[in-house]
Amino acid sequence: MDLKELPPHLIALGGSYLGLEFGQMFCRFGCEVSVVEMSDQILPREDPEVSESLLDALETEGMRFHFASKATQVAKVSDGLELAIEKKDGNTETLRGTHLLMSIGQLPNSDDLGLDKAGIATDKNGFIRHNGKLETNVPGIWVLGDVKGGPAFTHVSYDDYLVIFDNLVNGKNRTIDNRMVPYALYRDGRDVIPAMRRFWLRGFVGGALQVLSYGIAIWAMTAAPIAIVATLRETSVLFGAAIAVIVLKEPLRAARIVAACLIVCGLVMIRVQ
Numbered sequence: 001m002d003l004k005e006l007p008p009h010l011i012a013l014g015g016s017y018l019g020l021e022f023g024q025m026f027c028r029f030g031c032e033v034s035v036v037e038m039s040d041q042i043l044p045r046e047d048p049e050v051s052e053s054l055l056d057a058l059e060t061e062g063m064r065f066h067f068a069s070k071a072t073q074v075a076k077v078s079d080g081l082e083l084a085i086e087k088k089d090g091n092t093e094t095l096r097g098t099h100l101l102m103s104i105g106q107l108p109n110s111d112d113l114g115l116d117k118a119g120i121a122t123d124k125n126g127f128i129r130h131n132g133k134l135e136t137n138v139p140g141i142w143v144l145g146d147v148k149g150g151p152a153f154t155h156v157s158y159d160d161y162l163v164i165f166d167n168l169v170n171g172k173n174r175t176i177d178n179r180m181v182p183y184a185l186y187r188d189g190r191d192v193i194p195a196m197r198r199f200w201l202r203g204f205v206g207g208a209l210q211v212l213s214y215g216i217a218i219w220a221m222t223a224a225p226i227a228i229v230a231t232l233r234e235t236s237v238l239f240g241a242a243i244a245v246i247v248l249k250e251p252l253r254a255a256r257i258v259a260a261c262l263i264v265c266g267l268v269m270i271r272v273q
């Protein structure tokens with residue numbers, strides 16, 4: 001984070017949100033960027049279509065990827081570093097780079113807070129222990145945000161604040177137990193347009209064929225609708241959106257529902273435009 005120069009060749013260990021975000025940034029700064037990922041796709045938690053479409057975009061920008069590759073050793077050499085990777089098939093390879101970005105997990109910066117002096121308990125990774133009301137083990141001391149562990153999102157931290165505020169100031173008894181945490185992947189809109197066009201088309205054609213043959217329409221219900229609407233908002237590019245999952249025995253009813261979905265999508269697009 002304190003870099004004073006652009007890395008000539010950055011190796012990002014981990015092909016998830018942070019590795020890709022920083023990788024793309026440095027790639028756009030003109031650096032060579034290689035990403036090493038243990039699983040078979042970037043963003044292993046995402047739908048394969050999403051990963052595929054982003055991979056397309058990132059490779060087009062010039063980033064390189066090593067999948068099914070586990071880093072086993074890193075060594076300093078005169079002009080940078082060498083990273084040994086072991087492939088899923090057992091083969092090994094050594095990558096040479098100048099800088100290494102470790103983007104494979106998160107740890108809290110809690111070790112230098114002197115928590116022990118206040119008697120505040122942490123778990124073995126340093127996250128501050130708390131109950132559902134966000135109280136620590138020390139009465140009167142509360143915890144919120146990333147440092148308490150769990151999903152690390154801005155909206156989670158904000159909701160933590162609302163819970164604590166209600167408990168502390170409004171005398172309520174709110175808890176984060178069973179809280180539903182919405183989740184989203186944010187990307188540059190330009191990354192998703194070409195791939196989403198393709199996926200939309202595939203879903204549309206597939207859905208239409210299924211309506212004709214079985215009276216069943218299963219249209220691509222992946223990230224496409226969200227990405228399409230977001231992209232439309234950002235770019236005002238109109239290329240269509242028709243997404244629904246309908247499982248019906250009667251073709252006529254299916255056709256009516258499909259028509260209704262198309263009208264709704266049309267209205268959404270008009271609104272977005």
Ligand SMILES: Cc1cc2nc3c(=O)[nH]c(=O)nc-3n(C[C@H](O)[C@H](O)[C@H](O)COP(=O)(O)OP(=O)(O)OC[C@H]3O[C@@H](n4cnc5c(N)ncnc54)[C@H](O)[C@@H]3O)c2cc1C
Pocket residue numbers: 018021109113144145146147151152153154155157186
């Ligand atoms: C690259 C990146 C991209 C992200 N993208 C997203 C995203 O798209 N959407 C999303 O929802 N979340 C995203 N996150 C996660 C999100 O940033 C965090 O979940 C959120 O910032 C947590 O808020 P917080 O208040 O708990 O901690 P922070 O935002 O980290 O704030 C903690 C603050 O405390 C300060 N501090 C630390 N130690 C001390 C000390 N000893 N004394 C005084 N001050 C101190 C720090 O300087 C900092 O300002 C991203 C995170 C990263 C790293």
